[in-house]
Amino acid sequence: MIDPKKIEEMARQVHNALPPGLRSLGEEVDKKVKQVLQSQLNKLDMVSREEFDVQTKVLLRTREKLTALEEKLAQLEAQLARQPSDQ
Structure with missing residues (x-):
């Protein structure tokens, strides 16, 4: 299982890389990014x-x-x- 702290860190990096207009959506974007990251990382054979x-x-x-x-x-x-x- 992937460490949730690592996923949060990656989500934060993705969030920070977003244009300011998208960043203002805040928690919604964070939740979606975390969900997508978790989903994709779970598909990897690790x-x-x-x-x-x-x-x-x-x-x-x-x-x-x-x-x-x-x-x-x-x-x-x-x-x-x-x-x-x-x-």
């Missing part, structure tokens, strides 16, 4: 910063486990290569 941070940590842990498993596999392969074959 995740929150918190979700992104969580997934980044999960990925880091997964990489660490993969590295450990690759090292273990290399050790086991080396042990296997050193053992005389029974054939």
